[in-house]
Amino acid sequence: MIEQELHQHPFSLLDETARSRLRDGVDLAYFEAGDIILDASSASEYVYVVHKGSVAELDVQAPDGREQVGVYAAGDVFGAISVLNGKSRYRFRAEQQSLCYLIPAALFLTLCEDNADFGRHFQQRLVEKGQRLAERREGGVTMAGFMLARVDACMREPLIMATTATLHDAVVALKQHGVDSVLIEHQAQYAIITKTDLLTALVLQHHDASTALSVVAETRLITVSPSDYLFSALTRMTRHKVARVVVMEERKAVGVVELTDVLSFFSSRSYVVGLEIEKADSLDALQLASARLPELVDALMAQGVKMRFAMELLAALNGRVMGKAWEMVMPADQLQGCLIVMGSEGRGEQILKTDQDNGLILGDHQAWPGLPRDAERFTQALLSMGYPPCPGKVMVNNPDWQGPVQQWQERVYHWAGEAAGKGVLNLTILADAHCVAGDRRLLEAVRETLFDRCSGDDLLMAHFARPVLQFATPLNLFGSLKKPQHGIDIKKGALFPLVHGVRAMALQHRIAETSTLRRLKKLVAAGAMEASFAEDLGEAMELFSELRLNQQLAQWHGQQTELQDNHIVVQSLSSLERDLLRDALHLVGDFKQRLSRRFHLEY
Amino acid sequence: MDIQTLTYLFVGGSFALYIGIAIWSRAGSTKDFYVAGGGVSPVANGAATAADWMSAASFISMAGIIAYAGYDASVYLMGWTGGYVLLAMLLAPYLRKFGKFTVPDFIGDRYYSNVARTVAVICVIFVSFTYVAGQMRGTGIVFARFLEVDVNVGVVIGMAIVFFYAVLGGMKGITYTQVAQYCVLIFAFLVPAVFLSIMMTGHVFPQTGFGATVLDAAGNDSGVYLLQKLDQVVTDLGFTQYTEGSKSTIDVFFIAAALMCGTAGLPHVIVRFFTVPRVKDARISAGWALFFIALLYTSAPAVGAFARLNLIDTVNETQYTELPDWFYNWENSGLIGWVDKNGDGAVQMRAGAPFDGKPNFAGSRDEAKGNQGERVVTNAPTDNASEVYIDRDIIVLANPEIGNLPAWVIALVAAGGVAAALSTAAGLLLVISSAISHDLLKKTIKPDITEKQELLAARGAAVVAICIAGYFGINPPGFVAQVVAFAFGLAAASFFPVILMGIFYKRMNKEGAIAGMLVGLTFTFCYIVYFKFVSPDLNTAEHWWLGVSPEGIGTLGMVLNFAVAFAVSRVTAPPPEHIQHIVEDIRIPRGAGEAHAH
Known part of the structure; x- marks a missing residue:
């Protein structure tokens, strides 16, 4: 019976002799629901492989309601880390009647020693677990959490005093509120006085304690907005060599961010990539920084960061890379145009670098004689940064994807009139357009036209949506996963219909968001989809992206080269993953059916 | 191999072909992401349209009607073909520019009114129902x-298959399945037609054979034209002359017009025009579709004439016990009935009905035999000399057997009949279910319905629709032809003028449209009900208004609709600015320059 498990990861890493030793050495044990299989702080004599049922991993020290750390289902292994560590950190309890194979600890350790890959697998798990544990201890702030944190998550209430206040008043107030700086407001202008400023004024410049604050205050403020990323606030502090920035919203001071607060968010050094991008002052520096993005992805995945956060972070970073490259390459007097990215970049769902799909919307009166040459330089710059060219030539250096707003609007009408192949394809690409640099209002104007022309035209929308039915969902007649040797195409069979269907619905409902997850939210708000269904679709989308990314990362590491792009071999997934994948694919099937009704595709 | 095995083989094989194509076209993963319908050639699309268009009524019944009614039946040929042309030329190109899939959607938006939409939905549902009921009978x-079962059991089997095919299989959306169905259908119709044409006239094309001279038993030219001979034979038996019509010219004109305008709004065919993305391609495929439809429609009169002649030749004055097998088979299915009025043991075909209504048999097929071994008919016999009832709908199916054609031709015809019924019935079912769930529920009655409920409603509507259609298939009201006329007349009188003016007359407003629809609808409804149901005895030419029969009155209702709508729209406020703008827009190509206005 253990044969089935032996062919799965990680046992598939063992050679045949090791497997037969294992086959001879294992026992099968039965546990009632509620049985404690392995208690916290006790030494484990076995490594357990779940055959049937499920086992919960519990943190006995955690507060009520948060003790569950993980669940193990058929095919999953637990207790290995306890064996390697000497004792178990958590309690393992049977959730339902369960059957487990027991691998004696001694046998397991010999197997690890004799089979390097097998051993490494568990060592790696140990490291990852350690990292995750560290994050839990630090209040759940993961690296991605930090990278994604906005300024408003970390700012303090500003202490604002009247202009008439004195140095004495300020010292009293600082002490009383336990802060390091005070703001004064004068005719809608803000100025800042820090503890250092106060000391300098009183001790070095011999000002009297009754001197008005306005005399010594610093009026040149370094500001950020509440919605900026925290790491960009940090960058500004570094660049301007100050220890705090003022948070301004609509010309009003709403907060202060202190360097010490930001530093307390640190839990990993990978954030440096973001900082490097911000600091880069030449194309070469930018190129170096952006070359480290895959590393970041790898680290994020190893830490088990939730897919939607990873996608958002990477989209922000890629956007910054392009935005900065844009500013560096293009002449300073032509920056009022709008640089848009489209396709997966536009949706913010590109994790590893994919083809560059970008375009340029110019202002209506923007004269730019050197455009062809400058655009070419920009495209080349992105190429040198590792963004491959788009096979369909959807790039800034292609005259078909640049031009003033009016020309774009004419294009929309032209493409919509064609309503076939190329025209619909172009509309699809444009529907995902997202501004990464320049004046986003230009894109909004184009998008408005796109909505006006398309959303009410049922026939056009039908042709737009039809490709969702292009590929079969990889489920067989009885609703279980297809298992071809060469793997199933996760992009064509799952990701594409989901993304494209949501895109079509968003276009129909004039939703300007481009990311699939946000589109789903807006669709719920618009009453076009039930909240529960949208949530399920979002989860499915994350699962598909994660499976696909794992495969891409494996390729990036140089493994599994015989597989085609986007192909996933079902046999190599754990049974839990398989169940999830099957459920998610059923959801896609359901979604396709709804779409074919909504867009009249069944005729 | 015997006929039975061959039939199983052909019908099963054609099904396997459709399913195979569906799987093949869905499962391919080597395709590109966006082909968006551009991959289907206009020829294939034309064939698919033709398959949608040609229903069991066209395949099975039309030649049967022609065989019996002769010249009078030509009105169906003209009306239906004309309806297609009207639809392809006058309506479809503009409707597609309006960007709406269904006629109710168009009317609801163009006349900014849910009342107008609801009236249109009801018309669409009514017309589709009548149509689908006819298909179920054919399939049965x-x-x-x-399957050698009773016709009622046949209907139930047909219901199950159509339901699976349309609602669960999702095969309707695949153009190539439709193309395959067209090919099966047209071969099944033309092969026996060509065979019979060669046997009877020596002409390969039934179209020319129809106007040629008949060969005698030795295969020599007898010098008598086919229609001459047929006229001779039928008048000898007391029927009216085959090539002589009994309807007045004005009536023929009105009936044809009502059929044309009623058919032009048939929703399941309009949709086909929309699945081709480019206008140019849509035009070309409409042309091809017309060609493909004409192949069948132009052979139908010849098939009808051959069948009539052969039938009389074979059956009339033959001893019941010496009749060919097909006669007994169809009698077993309940579609042929014989009463030996004069007791001579031979079958007499004469003008008039042998007994009242459709035959009711005493007991099941194997019991209750008469003197000659025939099934006993319990209907009250009439006092004329006519002895045999032959259901018109079996003519095409029985034709190859009557003409002694090879067994495989007979099997092929069975497969063709199934193909014809399937494609049209499935299309209509989809239309009905989406009209109810989308146009009626979602857009009018209960806009806050969730997508899941809408899907359920659609499934439910399809189930109900197929059950009702099945009921009428099993218990055809004595007046199927009347109900069909009713449906088409109402469609012509209610929404045809509204669609037409919605496209071509921008001043037409919702008041005019609703008034027009109601007047046209009420007038036609009352006229038909009066003559068909209230006082059927007055239903003769001298009592008709302007000499127009209830079948053709829809045309008059249509004229009234036009007049009332026009008058009312002149005395009420013009439609809102943006509607007028849209109407102007419909007839101007959507091009690049337009972007300035937006």
Whole structure:
């Protein structure tokens, strides 16, 4: 019976002799629901492989309601880390009647020693677990959490005093509120006085304690907005060599961010990539920084960061890379145009670098004689940064994807009139357009036209949506996963219909968001989809992206080269993953059916 | 191999072909992401449209009607073909520019009114229902014959298959399945037609054979034209002359017009025009579709004439016990009935009905035999000399057997009948279910319905629709032809003028449209009900208004609709600015320059 498990990861890493030793050495044990299989702080004599049922991993020290750390289902292994560590950190309890194979600890350790890959697998798990544990201890702030944190998550209430206040008043107030700086407001202008400023004024410049604050205050403020990323606030502090920035919203001071607060968010050094991008002052520096993005992805995945956060972070970073490259390459007097990215970049769902799909919307009166040459330089710059060219030539250096707003609007009408192949394809690409640099209002104007022309035209929308039915969902007649040797195409069979269907619905409902997850939210708000269904679709989308990314990362590491792009071999997934994948694919099937009704595709 | 095995083989094989194509076209993963319908050639699309268009009525019944009614039946040929042309030329190109899939959607938006939409939905549902009921009867007949079951059991089997095919299989959306169905259908119709044409006239094309001279038993030219001979034979038996019509010219004109305008709004065919993305391609495929439809429609009169002649030749004055097998088979299916009025043991075909209504048999097929071994008919016999009832709908199916054609031709015809019934019935079912769930529920009655409920409603509507259609298939009201006329007349009188003016007259407003629809609808409804149901005895030419029969009155209702709508719209406020703008827009190509206005 253990044969089935032996062919799965990680046992598939063992050679045949090791497997037969294992086959001879294992026992099968039965546990009632509620049985404690392995208690916290006790030494484990076995490594357990779940055959049937499920086992919960519990943190006995955690507060009520948060003790569950993980669940193990058929095919999953637990207790290995306890064996390697000497004792178990958590309690393992049977959730339902369960059957487990027991691998004696001694046998397991010999197997690890004799089979390097097998051993490494568990060592790696140990490291990852350690990292995750560290994050839990630090209040759940993961690296991605930090990278994604906005300024408003970390700012303090500003202490604002009247202009008439004195140095004495300020010292009293600082002490009383336990802060390091005070703001004064004068005719809608803000100025800042820090503890250092106060000391300098009183001790070095011999000002009297009754001197008005306005005399010594610093009026040149370094500001950020509440919605900026925290790491960009940090960058500004570094660049301007100050220890705090003022948070301004609509010309009003709403907060202060202190360097010490930001530093307390640190839990990993990978954030440096973001900082490097911000600091880069030449194309070469930018190129170096952006070359480290895959590393970041790898680290994020190893830490088990939730897919939607990873996608958002990477989209922000890629956007910054392009935005900065844009500013560096293009002449300073032509920056009022709008640089848009489209396709997966536009949706913010590109994790590893994919083809560059970008375009340029110019202002209506923007004269730019050197455009062809400058655009070419920009495209080349992105190429040198590792963004491959788009096979369909959807790039800034292609005259078909640049031009003033009016020309774009004419294009929309032209493409919509064609309503076939190329025209619909172009509309699809444009529907995902997202501004990464320049004046986003230009894109909004184009998008408005796109909505006006398309959303009410049922026939056009039908042709737009039809490709969702292009590929079969990889489920067989009885609703279980297809298992071809060469793997199933996760992009064509799952990701594409989901993304494209949501895109079509968003276009129909004039939703300007481009990311699939946000589109789903807006669709719920618009009453076009039930909240529960949208949530399920979002989860499915994350699962598909994660499976696909794992495969891409494996390729990036140089493994599994015989597989085609986007192909996933079902046999190599754990049974839990398989169940999830099957459920998610059923959801896609359901979604396709709804779409074919909504867009009249069944005729 | 015997006929039975061959039939199983052909029908099963054609099904396997459709399913195979569906799987093949869905499962391919080597395709590109966006082909968006551009991959289908206009020829294929034309064939698919033709398959949608040609229903069991066209395949099975039309030649049967022609065989019996002769010249009078030509009105169906003209009306239906004309309806297609009207639809392809006058309506479809503009409707597609309006960007709406269904006629109710168009009317609801163009006349900014849910009342107008609801009236249109009801019309669409009514017309589709009548149509689908006809298909179920046809499917039932095919299954009854080739599974050797009673026609009622055949209808039930047909219901199950159509439901699976349309609602669960999702095969409707695949153009190439439709193309395959067209090919099966047209071969099944033309092969026996060509065979019979060669046997009887020596002409390969039934179209020319129809106007040629008949060969005698030795295969020599007898010098008598086919229609001459047929006229001779039928008048000898007391029927009216085959080539002589009994309807007045004005009536023929009105009936044809009502059929044309009623058919032009048939929703399941309009949709086909929309699945081709480019206008140019849509035009070309409409042309091809017309060609493909004409192949069948132009052979139908010849098939009808051959069948009539052969039938009389074979059956009339033949001893019941010496009749060919097909006669007994169809009698077993309940579609042929014989009463030996003069007791001579031979079958007499004469003008008039042998007994009242459709035959009711005493007991099941194997019991209750008469003197000659025939099934006993319990209907009250009439006092004329006519002895045999032959259901018109079996003519095409029985034709190859009557003409002694090879067994495989007979099997092929069965497969063709199934194909014809399937494609049209499935299309209509989809239309009905989406009209109810989308146009009626979602857009009018209960806009806050969730997508899941809408899907359920659609499934439910399809189930209900197929059950009702099945009921009428099993218990055809004595007046199927009347109900059909009713449906088409109402469609012509209610929404045809509204669609037309919605496209071509921008001043037409919702008041005019609603008034027009109601007047046209009420007038036609009352006229038909009066003559068909209230006082059927007055239903003769001298009592008709302007000499127009209830079948053709829809045309008059249509004229009234036009007049009332126009008058009312002149005395009420013009439609809102943006509607007028849209109407102007419909007739101007959507091009690049337009972007300035937006």
